[in-house]
Amino acid sequence: MKVLVVGANSDVSRELLNLFAAEGDDLILLSRDVENLKLLKKDIETRYEDVKVEVDYLDVTDKNSFNPIFDKFKEVDCLIYIAGYLGDNERALLDMEEAEKILNTNFTGAVLFINHFAMEFAKRGSGIIVGFSSVAGDRGKSSNFIYGSAKGGFSVYLQGLRNYLFKKGVKVLTVKPGFIATKMTENMVLPKALTASPQEVAKDVFRAIKKEKDIVYTKWFWKFIMLIIKLIPERIFKKMNM
């Protein structure tokens, strides 16, 4: 299988790449930081001698950088869109650049990029599309609703795409992570029980791909947390500090 990853430099992405490489899948890594991708390529090709890794430049907020990629990589079996930008909600309210970056990275760029491969996959009658959305897209909250609305839009897009491609033999997986821990958060006030490590997230996603799931929450119980959060009536929710 050939796997193309958009936003390949993140912690979660690296864990996921190792899981694919261990199965002998070839990889295409895309990001703005090609230098780091080259390091990643060396790392994967040293650890897994039989895996071929290609790297290239892609800026998801600049659709002019898309066409060379579409022309260059024709044979893709699995597309993973993991690029994301949290940004600063307060700043985004005042600064159009910041708001645009959040919307473009998490939604507009994602839709424009995925559309191309969705149509290719549909023509061929096979393929898997994995989109990293977020639990933040399940309900608008005062603390991060610019990001949340982009992710919410992305979730709806993936949902529609899944239904659209279902009869054409193409699978679409929506990933909704909750808190993800990194080493730097160990002294922060993140609720430990709710927080997943990049490795756990990658494992959950990898399993969901293999099992051809539609939606995966990671950690799994976020599904129920979000169910409850969605059930809170708006007149109460708006008074809560979330």
Add this chain to the structure above:
Amino acid sequence: MRSFEEDDVRRKISGWGLYPEVEAEVFMVKKRDELMEKISSVQNIIARGLGRSYGDSSLNDHVLDFSKYDFFLGFDSEKGILKVTSGVTLDEILRFAIPRGFFLKITPGTKFVTVGGAIASNVHGKNHHREGSFSSCVKSFKIVVGDGEILECSREKNSDLFWYTFGGMGLTGVIIEAEIELKKINSVKIDYRGIKAENLDEVFKLFEENANYTYSVAWIDCLKGGKSLGRSILMLGEHADDGNLTLMDKKEIAVPFFFPSFVLNKMTVKAFNTLYYSKQIGKYSEKKMDFDKFFYPLDSILEWNKMYGRRGFFQYQFVLPEDRSFDGLKEILEEISGSGYGSFLAVLKLFGEEEAPFSFPMKGYTLALDFPLSEETLQLAEKLDKIVLKYGGRHYLSKDSRMSGDIFKEEYGESMKFFLKVKERYDPGEKFSSIQWRRLFK
């Protein structure tokens, strides 16, 4: 997706002994250009790997955390030479190497250390008497020095910096890449032989008689005095040759919380030591052992440092010159067993010659002890310091958190002066330092 990562965070950190604990700016190293920028913009920097040195070696105002700078850069399977960035751990290397029929040439008693840390501490293992310390498996490394230049070092190139970086505790610069040589093996198993020694005299004899074994180390019961002073079990090992290179997935358990300080007291330590000695029934014991169990018995219990409670502990490791080892160790063991503050785990080993000029090992016997931190144990350690000094021995900086600068300077004498000259040459502005540096070298 929400990720709470920040690049530079003020937080409390400590070494493996949990003492001392300090607040530091911790910078997560991910990319080389960001690292170079960081190094050029701040003073008082120290690189840190997994924080497995026990004391204050990896503590400073600015700490460069290399635990995520872990990339494999290439492997020459003919020569067994592996190129990695300095944050790669020995654990990752073993997972890579063993299925390919290779093993670390030198490994300390934990695999949870980075290559950069292993070089800076010049770690040693159970085969020091045969194969030397970590320096013996390092072909070359790249290091960022005080003016921000990246220098490649080997036995041929920048050799002064190469040699004094081993045991240099990160004070000569920031190691970013290394080439290390692996050794060929033909099994994940170790052919183990255990021999009981009734006292110090006997364990010394056994070490000398068995010097041709690749791996040797002794566990010693330091609470026994009198005729049984130094009773111990000598553990010997060779790589087996059964062709089985399959790694088993092992479950690790973690110490779930800080044990209250009364858990490890004189009584329980004594009981543990007696049990441990009696576990092997006969004089000799032979078996095939998994490499993990032989080399890394404590790694299967994650965060075992919490056993000593919240106050933490310190490890006391020293070496004495071979000809004075027996008398010195006898005096030290008598002092310890007399005090009653026995160490939970005490490890004795005979070192061979050491090639690196500013490193801990020297030909002679080394003893490593753990003590829970308290006024009494710190006083005991100071008494022991004087005995170590009297017999011409020295302490291991990677374990130390408490020694005085005067003791250190006397112990390391000339070699410290040479070290300071090399440091002056490559880091004249003292960009790289640590709390240990200020405590011992100043």
